[in-house]
Amino acid sequence: MPSQLTARRHRVEGTLADAIEFCFQQGWTDGLPVVPPTAELVGAMLGGARLDPKQEIGFVAHRGVSITAEKAAINAVMAGCKREYMPVVVAAIEAIADPRWSYHGPGTSTAGAGVLMIVNGPVARELDVNAGDNLFGPGWRANLTIGRAVRLVMRNVCGSMPGTLDRGTLGHPGKLSYVIAENEAESPWTPLHVERGFRAEQSTVTVMAAEAPHQFYNQLSNTAEGILTTLCDDMRISGNVMGQPHYAIVLAGEHMRTIAKDGWGKKDIRRFVFEQTQNTHAHLKRTARMSGPIDPGDEAKLRPLIASPDDILVVAAGGRAGAFSAYIPGWSSSRSSQAVTKEVRRGSAA
Amino acid sequence: MIELLDPTTGVATQTIAYVDRPASLEGKRVGLIENTKFNSDRLLAKIGDILKSEYGVAEWRMYRKHNASVPAHEELIAEIRKSCDAIVAGIGD
Numbered sequence: 001m002p003s004q005l006t007a008r009r010h011r012v013e014g015t016l017a018d019a020i021e022f023c024f025q026q027g028w029t030d031g032l033p034v035v036p037p038t039a040e041l042v043g044a045m046l047g048g049a050r051l052d053p054k055q056e057i058g059f060v061a062h063r064g065v066s067i068t069a070e071k072a073a074i075n076a077v078m079a080g081c082k083r084e085y086m087p088v089v090v091a092a093i094e095a096i097a098d099p100r101w102s103y104h105g106p107g108t109s110t111a112g113a114g115v116l117m118i119v120n121g122p123v124a125r126e127l128d129v130n131a132g133d134n135l136f137g138p139g140w141r142a143n144l145t146i147g148r149a150v151r152l153v154m155r156n157v158c159g160s161m162p163g164t165l166d167r168g169t170l171g172h173p174g175k176l177s178y179v180i181a182e183n184e185a186e187s188p189w190t191p192l193h194v195e196r197g198f199r200a201e202q203s204t205v206t207v208m209a210a211e212a213p214h215q216f217y218n219q220l221s222n223t224a225e226g227i228l229t230t231l232c233d234d235m236r237i238s239g240n241v242m243g244q245p246h247y248a249i250v251l252a253g254e255h256m257r258t259i260a261k262d263g264w265g266k267k268d269i270r271r272f273v274f275e276q277t278q279n280t281h282a283h284l285k286r287t288a289r290m291s292g293p294i295d296p297g298d299e300a301k302l303r304p305l306i307a308s309p310d311d312i313l314v315v316a317a318g319g320r321a322g323a324f325s326a327y328i329p330g331w332s333s334s335r336s337s338q339a340v341t342k343e344v345r346r347g348s349a350a
Numbered sequence: 351m352i353e354l355l356d357p358t359t360g361v362a363t364q365t366i367a368y369v370d371r372p373a374s375l376e377g378k379r380v381g382l383i384e385n386t387k388f389n390s391d392r393l394l395a396k397i398g399d400i401l402k403s404e405y406g407v408a409e410w411r412m413y414r415k416h417n418a419s420v421p422a423h424e425e426l427i428a429e430i431r432k433s434c435d436a437i438v439a440g441i442g443d
Contacts, residue, residue, distance in 0.1 A: 008356040019352040028357050037355045062421070064364060074357040105419030156357040291388075336419045 005039055005053050005070055012036075023078065028156055030148065030176060034078035045073040048083030049090050049346070057090055058097025062104035063158050067093055071157050072149075079149035084127055085142055088205055089149045091342040092117050095207040096150065100338040106209035106331050107160040111240075112168030113331035114178040115154075116210035116248060117147055118315055120193035121203030123344050124181035131181035133319035135250070136174070136213050136326075147177030172212035180317050186253070187316035188260035195266065196341045203344040208246055208313065209331035211239055218255065219323040224262035227255050228269065231327060232276035236305070239329025241279060241289055244306050246330030246339050249273065252318025255325045266314040274309035278302040313339060372436060376406035381434035383426075385418040385441055397438055 012022045019036035023029055035041065046053055046069060053070035060067065069090070076089050096103055096115060106113035119129045130140035138144065160166040168175070184191050193204040218230040231249070239247075249269065251259065259269065282298035284290035290303075306312065311330075318325065331337055372378055380401055382394040391412060398410030413430060415422050418441060422430075430437060 005355060010354045010356060012352045012354060014352075016352070019354060022354065036352060037357060038353060039355060042355055065359060067359075070355075071357060071359055074355045078357060102419050109419070152357065157359045332419065333417070336417050 005042060007042075007070055007074060009039075027161075028078065028152075030151060030155065032176075034152075035080055037074045037077040041077045042070070042073045044083050045077050045081065045086050046070070048086035051086070051090070057093045060097050060103045060107075060158055061099065062102075063107075065158050067097060067153060067157050072153055075152040075156055076145075076149040079152055080141070080145040081149050082127075082141070082145075085146050085149075087344045087346045088119060088123060088127065088129075088142075088146050088203075091205040091344045092146065092150045092207055093153055095205060095340040095342045096154070098340045098342070101207060101209070101340045102337045103158065105336050107154055107158060108165050108167060109332060110167050110169045111332055112171040112175070113209035113211070113337075114172055114174035115147065115150055116174065116208045116328060117150070117179045118192055118206040118208070118248070118313070119146075119179065119181040119203070119344075120184065120191050120206070121198070121344070122201065123203035123346070125185070129179065129181035131183035131185075131317045132253075135180050135252070135318045136178075143179040143181075144177045147174075147179040151175060151177065174210065174212055178210065180250070180315070182315050183253075183256075183317045186320075187256065189266050189314070189316055192313060192315055193341060198341065198343065203346075204341050205344060206313070206339055206341040208248055208328075208339040209337040210246075210248065211329040211331065213250065213326040213328050214238060215324050215326050217324055222258055224259040224264040224268075225272070227258055227325075228272050229276065231325065232273055235273070235327045236277045236279060237287075238327070239305075240333055241284065241305060242303075243333045244311070244330050245332065245335065245337055246311050246313060247273075247306060248313040248315060248328040248330075250315050250317050250326045250328065252322065252325050253320035254323045256316050256318075267309075269314050270309035270312045273312055274304060274306065277305045279305075374406070375401060375436065377408045378435040379433060380407050380410045381430045381437040382410055382412045383422060383430075383437055383439040384412050384414045386415060387418050387441075394438065401438075 012019045020033045051069035055069040058067045127142045129142045154160040216234040218227045281301040384391045401407040
């Protein structure tokens, strides 16, 4: 029997609708209605990951905040998660509390990062985390509620309240929820988590502080080089061109098959994109992105978008039909926030 | 009646020991903590010069954080502790 729930209790007179309204009034929601977090639902959510309520899932040093299992579970209930989703929520919270992710930046910045979460391994299929049609859109409970739970934790536990501590100038819709799975069943490539040091049969969540997805079209080429040339031309001026920490490239069905048919793996894609997205100093100066006058040699002097090809995460995901894919700029500048992958642990008592 | 659990956590309070503010900046050594944001060094240098010309500061020296999103690192704080009487720090865009 887990130890007692210790969160402060609020008694609301009336109906379920009154309880939902109460949550709005307390400032607990992201603007959408939440499931009122009763002790029964929270207990079940904790049971979904076999967590003791007191257990610390993460400590955000910059905020001096300990994220306990109980608070995570309360917010997961509010977000509409099934109890089976809880281990994924926990892994994502561990990841954003990891010092490499550097919470203070993406949790507060005017540049308005969302938390892109990429789910890999068996758990993605078991929980029906969408990796296909309408990838970033509505329709899948796991995708919409897991990310929402993490964002509610950021708001209610870590204090990233829009307009006060979360000062995103524009923000983007992914700040509500930004969860995808990799289409491992159809992908010809090494899954992201395996590239990042895990075994294929492990389940993981990779978090990356991220801008909104940028869709690009290539309905013409039947070669890897053709499609990726279009991608690079779209991507070359995007995000913080003066030095991004990361990009995610999300290749959907048609593009994935065309690129793979030419024998290109993820490493080849990263190398090509790294080389073909560099800007000349002259262009950066002409377009007011780099300071100073144009010097002799600036027309030939190249500046890469990211420090290394390894800073590009390549993910196979999206619908089977349609010659579209996407790139996602990371947040801020190099060294500010690194993508972090954590294992989703299920079934073992913490 | 429905009983709800509170999803929020208050930030733990910390007691921070500040040294006393100097009564005057006359003859003092001032550290300027630069957060790497574009032009922050130029702004701080300007502030340093004003502190010298108008407030009698003896000297200023610039210190650079690893990046704007992280607190000043331990080595930097140790160095400042040894060589400064006061600091100017801030963040902005």
